[in-house]
Amino acid sequence: xxxxxxxLKQEREAEWRAELRKQTKNKDRMLIERVSMxxxxxxxxxxYQDREVNSGLTREMAMQEAVRCMDCANPTxxxxxxxxxxxxxxxxxxxxxxxQQAASVxxxxxxxxxxxxxxxxxxxxxxxxxxxVQKLNKxxxxxxxxxxxxxxxxxxxxxxxxxxxxxxNGIKVATVGSGPAALSFAGDMxxxxxxxxxxxxxxxxxxxxxxxxxxxxxxNKIVDKELENLQKMGVHFETNFIVGRTASFDDLxxxxxxxxxxxxxxxxxxxxxxxxxxxxxxxxxxxxxxRVNLMGAQYDETDTPVLHGKRxxxxxxxxxxxxxxxxxxxxxAEKAMIVYRRSEEEMPARIExxxxxxxxxxxxxxxxNPLEYYGDEKGRVSGMKLIRMQLGEPDASGRRRPVPMEGSxxxxxxxxxxxxxxxxxxxxxxxxxxELKVTKWGTIxxxxxxxxxxxxxxxxxxxIVRGGATVILAxxxxxxAAEKMDHFLKEKYAxx
Amino acid sequence: MNKVVKxxxxxxxxVRLVVEAPxxxxxxxxxxFVILRVGEKGERIPLTIASADAEKGTIDLVAQVVGVSTSKxxxxxxxxYITDLVGPLGKPTHIENVGTILAAGGGVGVAxxxxxxxxxxxxxxxxxxxxAARSKDLIILEDQMRQWSDELIVMTDDGxxxxxxxxxxxxxxxLQREEVNECIVIGPAIMMKFAALLTEKYNVPTQASLNxxxxxxTGMCGACRVSVGGKTRFTCVDGPEFDAHHIDFDEMxxxxxxxxxEEKEALERYHLQHKLVEE
Numbered sequence: 121x122x123x124x125x126x127x128l129k130q131e132r133e134a135e136w137r138a139e140l141r142k143q144t145k146n147k148d149r150m151l152i153e154r155v156s157m158x159x160x161x162x163x164x165x166x167x168y169q170d171r172e173v174n175s176g177l178t179r180e181m182a183m184q185e186a187v188r189c190m191d192c193a194n195p196t197x198x199x200x201x202x203x204x205x206x207x208x209x210x211x212x213x214x215x216x217x218x219x220q221q222a223a224s225v226x227x228x229x230x231x232x233x234x235x236x237x238x239x240x241x242x243x244x245x246x247x248x249x250x251x252x253v254q255k256l257n258k259x260x261x262x263x264x265x266x267x268x269x270x271x272x273x274x275x276x277x278x279x280x281x282x283x284x285x286x287x288x289n290g291i292k293v294a295t296v297g298s299g300p301a302a303l304s305f306a307g308d309m310x311x312x313x314x315x316x317x318x319x320x321x322x323x324x325x326x327x328x329x330x331x332x333x334x335x336x337x338x339x340n341k342i343v344d345k346e347l348e349n350l351q352k353m354g355v356h357f358e359t360n361f362i363v364g365r366t367a368s369f370d371d372l373x374x375x376x377x378x379x380x381x382x383x384x385x386x387x388x389x390x391x392x393x394x395x396x397x398x399x400x401x402x403x404x405x406x407x408x409x410x411r412v413n414l415m416g417a418q419y420d421e422t423d424t425p426v427l428h429g430k431r432x433x434x435x436x437x438x439x440x441x442x443x444x445x446x447x448x449x450x451x452x453a454e455k456a457m458i459v460y461r462r463s464e465e466e467m468p469a470r471i472e473x474x475x476x477x478x479x480x481x482x483x484x485x486x487x488x489n490p491l492e493y494y495g496d497e498k499g500r501v502s503g504m505k506l507i508r509m510q511l512g513e514p515d516a517s518g519r520r521r522p523v524p525m526e527g528s529x530x531x532x533x534x535x536x537x538x539x540x541x542x543x544x545x546x547x548x549x550x551x552x553x554x555e556l557k558v559t560k561w562g563t564i565x566x567x568x569x570x571x572x573x574x575x576x577x578x579x580x581x582x583x584i585v586r587g588g589a590t591v592i593l594a595x596x597x598x599x600x601a602a603e604k605m606d607h608f609l610k611e612k613y614a615x616x
Numbered sequence: 617m618n619k620v621v622k623x624x625x626x627x628x629x630x631v632r633l634v635v636e637a638p639x640x641x642x643x644x645x646x647x648x649f650v651i652l653r654v655g656e657k658g659e660r661i662p663l664t665i666a667s668a669d670a671e672k673g674t675i676d677l678v679a680q681v682v683g684v685s686t687s688k689x690x691x692x693x694x695x696x697y698i699t700d701l702v703g704p705l706g707k708p709t710h711i712e713n714v715g716t717i718l719a720a721g722g723g724v725g726v727a728x729x730x731x732x733x734x735x736x737x738x739x740x741x742x743x744x745x746x747x748a749a750r751s752k753d754l755i756i757l758e759d760q761m762r763q764w765s766d767e768l769i770v771m772t773d774d775g776x777x778x779x780x781x782x783x784x785x786x787x788x789x790x791l792q793r794e795e796v797n798e799c800i801v802i803g804p805a806i807m808m809k810f811a812a813l814l815t816e817k818y819n820v821p822t823q824a825s826l827n828x829x830x831x832x833x834t835g836m837c838g839a840c841r842v843s844v845g846g847k848t849r850f851t852c853v854d855g856p857e858f859d860a861h862h863i864d865f866d867e868m869x870x871x872x873x874x875x876x877x878e879e880k881e882a883l884e885r886y887h888l889q890h891k892l893v894e895e
Contacts, residue, residue: 425878
């Protein structure tokens, strides 16, 4: 996919951009220090589950950071972005102070810019491909911060522009799930003129953006605003609807749906199957985060309860583990600990999240792994037995394999354990579509060039295909699937 | 959708709601459940579908008032809406003609047992049903059960209706008397535990429908996990029915108490609010 290079070149040659390039010498651009994101003080923010840690750039900061971008002739940053945002174009718009236009550029290819600006691991994507990193060995242009700034600016201005949509072609398509993959798919398809319905099993739209990622990283009201945008573009949302259960795929086909995008995610939490794991007070990160983020369990006026712990251990080293441990701190834990079987270097969590967790006082117990849990007379977890690990040879994932060190067992007192060791694909959809081909891990098999499953009118993407991955990869899949489904349907119906 | 069209109390604490849910009414099977939420601050709770009328587009839900959410549900009046209702969830009961079925229901567990008894009867089985409760006013759906059963025994702890004694006494009488090919039990976890111990003695395959704590009901969180045959299973997607002889009921009973204090506090808050409003 990607943006056409000729198109990119033409846009780069726009008069205003040529003018901007001339205004400041590259040498001077390079002298500017990368902006740092203002954030709430750790001692303040640990008291609030619902106050965002990163507080966003000011207009002045953003405009200065935008000057750093050299508007490269060959913008490699775009290649690092799974949804191919025209990065130099939006940044140059910020540099000249046209923030609303910058926001419109984002929305050309991204359905959720305010979300991505907050949760994408830019250091592994667009920013990793930035000229500054690649050629100058300097910090990348803060693409993520700038994306967030432009999207927030537009939202706060109250003048959200709605991307243009093609004339309706009358073809109905549906998504199964409403997470990032499905939303990005829906945004692109509605732009192409399709009649899109998003079906969601839970009572709120957004998938992991709502139930998983906490308010201190991604406020739900920001997600809602981007959803509102999609709704204004014409996307229909149906909550409390399980495709394959509430109505079958055949029922929906009868209602005129011509093709489906399955983006039902990898929501099934993994446990470790070790003794004592079913004691009360041991729960999956999905359960813990859903109770807090989706159900608001931390507030007195809501009915959903959540268990509080004084000594909380979170097992795992991904973003979900960081979200859980930081949530535990905010819910009053005296000691909040990460227990991870490899070393910090191998942690899949974003560097920023690890840093934030440390600033907030999270204890890291790396290179150890739980073996067994103990419970009290009421069946509540009271302690755990761990073993120390050392790193051996690299495994299939390229990370060094953790090996237990014999005789290094030790015990730790805990009263709440959150298990965040990964997720498996949700079996609900494959179980209601027997002819759908799945792998032995339960992921849906798709032809990668076509994003198409073994059933021609069923496309799939995101975690249900990849296993647990990232928001932005899911969004990239959604975009690709939209492009491929569009070709498929146009061929089928011989429309242009 | 989700409009309450009818409400009746079987007893002071057990309520039946007929709710508009045309899609679920059409697609549900015996053994399926729904997750519902009352009010924007409400929690998600599972309830088995007691029966459904596909033509009218309604489902029947029977709930026993035990905490905040069931109180809120029981306070709904005809014309009110259930904020969120999703389903049908869980694996349906495996129904086939196996010969003689012994169905045992305890307390409000009789409600989810009804569609299963009906389905087994319609599949050509001989169905013997044992209903049990603490006292007469807690026996529900007796007439409906009788309609689909070849024989019906009622047991009450205090002997105020039917025979005096526990559900297992009624079950054992049948097991001693004739060959039973399959047994299904639904009720409080402690009742299912002892029913399972009994049928194991008689070597009768037994299914129990579990009422674990749930949040999403779609396999996303594992709150409802149980040990079956030494393996961790999720009640919402792998169940709710499991081979009763392999369920770790003691662990299940322990897990059901996981939020007891939080539940108590929430109920006290709810009663206090109600009192303030009424005053």
